[in-house]
Amino acid sequence: MRGAKPRVEIFTERAKLAAGREQTVDVLVRVTPPEPEADGSSRRRLNLSLVLDRSGSMGGAKMLRAQDAAAYCVDQLLPADRLSVVIFDDVVEVLVPSQPVEDKEGLKRLINRVSARNSTALHEAWVRGGMQVSEHLDAGSVNRVLLITDGLANVGLTNTDEIVSQAKGLFERGVSTSTVGIGADFNEDLLIPLARAAGGNAWHVAEPEDMRRIFAVELEGLLAQFGHDVSLGLVPSDGVRVTDLLNDFELTETGRYRLPDLQAGSPLDVVLRLRLPERRAGERMRILDLKLGYTPREARGAEVLKEAFEVEFAEAAEVERLPADPEVSKAVLLLMNARARREAVSSMDRGDYAAAARVIDDAYTSSLRLCASMPADADAAAESEELYRLTGSLRERGSDSMSRKILQYSADLLRTSRKKR
Amino acid sequence: MRKWLEAARQRKHVGAAGLAQEAARILSESGGAQQARGTVTELPDERTVRYYITEGLIPPADEKQGTASLFGYRHLLQLLVVKKLQAEHIPIRKIRELVTGRTERQLEKLLGAEAEGGAASKNEALGYLESLLRKGPQPSAPPPAAAPPQASALTGPPAAPPRETWARVELEPGLEVHVSDGYRAPQTEGALRRLTQSFLDLLRARAGHVPRRGGK
Numbered sequence: 001m002r003g004a005k006p007r008v009e010i011f012t013e014r015a016k017l018a019a020g021r022e023q024t025v026d027v028l029v030r031v032t033p034p035e036p037e038a039d040g041s042s043r044r045r046l047n048l049s050l051v052l053d054r055s056g057s058m059g060g061a062k063m064l065r066a067q068d069a070a071a072y073c074v075d076q077l078l079p080a081d082r083l084s085v086v087i088f089d090d091v092v093e094v095l096v097p098s099q100p101v102e103d104k105e106g107l108k109r110l111i112n113r114v115s116a117r118n119s120t121a122l123h124e125a126w127v128r129g130g131m132q133v134s135e136h137l138d139a140g141s142v143n144r145v146l147l148i149t150d151g152l153a154n155v156g157l158t159n160t161d162e163i164v165s166q167a168k169g170l171f172e173r174g175v176s177t178s179t180v181g182i183g184a185d186f187n188e189d190l191l192i193p194l195a196r197a198a199g200g201n202a203w204h205v206a207e208p209e210d211m212r213r214i215f216a217v218e219l220e221g222l223l224a225q226f227g228h229d230v231s232l233g234l235v236p237s238d239g240v241r242v243t244d245l246l247n248d249f250e251l252t253e254t255g256r257y258r259l260p261d262l263q264a265g266s267p268l269d270v271v272l273r274l275r276l277p278e279r280r281a282g283e284r285m286r287i288l289d290l291k292l293g294y295t296p297r298e299a300r301g302a303e304v305l306k307e308a309f310e311v312e313f314a315e316a317a318e319v320e321r322l323p324a325d326p327e328v329s330k331a332v333l334l335l336m337n338a339r340a341r342r343e344a345v346s347s348m349d350r351g352d353y354a355a356a357a358r359v360i361d362d363a364y365t366s367s368l369r370l371c372a373s374m375p376a377d378a379d380a381a382a383e384s385e386e387l388y389r390l391t392g393s394l395r396e397r398g399s400d401s402m403s404r405k406i407l408q409y410s411a412d413l414l415r416t417s418r419k420k421r
Numbered sequence: 422m423r424k425w426l427e428a429a430r431q432r433k434h435v436g437a438a439g440l441a442q443e444a445a446r447i448l449s450e451s452g453g454a455q456q457a458r459g460t461v462t463e464l465p466d467e468r469t470v471r472y473y474i475t476e477g478l479i480p481p482a483d484e485k486q487g488t489a490s491l492f493g494y495r496h497l498l499q500l501l502v503v504k505k506l507q508a509e510h511i512p513i514r515k516i517r518e519l520v521t522g523r524t525e526r527q528l529e530k531l532l533g534a535e536a537e538g539g540a541a542s543k544n545e546a547l548g549y550l551e552s553l554l555r556k557g558p559q560p561s562a563p564p565p566a567a568a569p570p571q572a573s574a575l576t577g578p579p580a581a582p583p584r585e586t587w588a589r590v591e592l593e594p595g596l597e598v599h600v601s602d603g604y605r606a607p608q609t610e611g612a613l614r615r616l617t618q619s620f621l622d623l624l625r626a627r628a629g630h631v632p633r634r635g636g637k
Contacts, residue, residue: 124554127554130546130550131547131550131551133546134546134547134550135547137546137547169549170546170549170550173545173549174546175546233509235510253519254506255511255515291509291510293509304509336608336610339609340608340609343607343608343609343612358615359609359611362609362612363611
């Protein structure tokens with residue numbers, strides 16, 4: 001895989017665009033990093049800290065599942081990896097100081113002895129986990145804290161903005177953080193922004209049984225990391241305007257969009273909405289230059305891939321006869337539905353549950369149309385299934401905090417082309 | 422790149438030509454001139470340096486050696502950053518904004534030279550976290566020098582209730598829309614449609630109340 005580059009493909013729904021009028025067109029930019037090597041020989045070392053909530057509410061099934069998931073994590077690691085475990089309630093304790101994963105059984109025994117107790121010193125525990133990773137920070141490893149909690153930070157620093165900004169600060173110094181929120185009582189308005197600012201993933205475990213699966217997805221993602229510090233620069237040609245980027249990625253200081261990490265074998269879909277000038281039939285036009293910047297794993301410097309996007313114009317009737325690529329309308333719909341989810345959350349926060357239900361209803365209807373046009377597509381099916389469940393719970397319960405979490409988390413996953421399956 | 426910068430930190434360069442030469446050497450030796458797909462950043466020469474100074478992209482020399490200008494690390498760093506941003510097709514105006522008033526650390530960061538060294542960033546991450554612990558939970562962000570501690574925007578109680586500001590937009594004579602600064606326009610087609618519809622309904626309802634000329 002060393003030296004292999006991601007593939008950047010650019011599509012419009014039909015191969016040509018209609019001539020003779022100004023138009024708005026959605027463009028799908030698909031970034032596909034190379035497949036991981038089958039033998040896993042080139043996998044990156046992990047330097048991981050599990051930061052596990054043991055406050056009172058974690059008792060019972062939640063703690064058992066968390067321990068099971070942590071033990072699973074230990075099993076997946078190699079002796080060259082490092083692991084530390086920090087547990088916290090109102091007191092923070094480094095249960096396992098950072099060490100190579102050599103004595104797997106010993107590690108699992110320690111983890112299984114943890115039982116649930118008092119309140120939640122989330123911030124300090126995160127700092128301690130970060131320190132365990134930082135002490136052995138290695139540019140060739142994935143250096144990450146995995147923060148697992150079911151509650152609200154109520155001891156020590158509890159200000160959300162401040163914790164998020166600190167997590168961003170640590171990320172800028174080489175350590176990323178992912179978060180796992182369990183159940184319905186934690187603060188997703190802390191855990192999602194935290195992971196996003198800290199270069200990690202935000203996961204929601206609705207049921208304790210899902211814990212192991214989420215850990216598996218997180219670990220897979222870490223092992224498959226292809227490139228980080230990913231950015232996308234867009235230079236439209238004269239007369240062309242980028243009117244929207246449906247993923248709502250943040251802009252960097254240099255006017256680029258900040259993209260999530262690239263994972264080997266998993267395509268990342270970005271959709272741009274462009275306003276194009278009028279052109280005559282038969283004319284070709286270079287409408288956009290793209291620059292994808294990323295730092296490949298184990299490389300020191302950034303790489304830049306450049307792509308120019310050219311389209312041909314034809315009479316409207318001819319364009320109509322061309323086959324439509326359902327991948328483009330699917331990408332557009334999933335991103336619009338991510339926005340619909342965030343809009344529903346805003347409505348819920350204003351107390352307007354009817355509006356939230358309407359927005360999700362609309363999104364559900366669009367997802368049904370997508371399913372009709374792509375009957376075999378698993379993403380389309382999963383999307384309409386989730387929206388169907390959400391319309392039901394929103395109509396019945398309105399202020400349900402679990403629905404709010406599902407909305408927020410799935411919006412985040414859709415935006416970054418990540419799958420939780 | 423870091424290695425080359427470390428070596429250059431204490432050096433002075435005589436004249437625009439000297440500065441250009443040093444930057445060109447670093448770019449070619451560190452591979453910094455080599456972009457993906459074989460496009461190569463043009464190496465800077467004396468003319469480029471003079472042009473950048475005129476354009477305000479690099480500060481003028483602040484020392485002299487005889488009649489020649491003497492440039493230092495800051496100048497070198499800024500020149501390298503400008504070349505890098507230019508190769509990324511960032512407009513001069515934007516580059517000027519990005520480099521002016523930056524610290525050397527920030528410029529190194531823009532150059533991507535900062536995150537490279539494992540050892541350096543290791544201590545940095547650890548030092549950062551230790552400073553967070555020392556700082557403790559209560560005033561969590563250093564308040565601005567002039568402001569009293571309780572005015573900290575992040576931790577202290579707000580001094581005054583947040584003020585809401587509204588913008589007045591005139592759509593046509595006699596019709597204004599007031600928009601709160603916290604307002605976010607709907608992003609989905611459905612919500613936009615509903616908003617447009619309620620606006621149209623409002624206009625129609627008002628139109629019903631307007632006395633017709635010559636009526637009654």
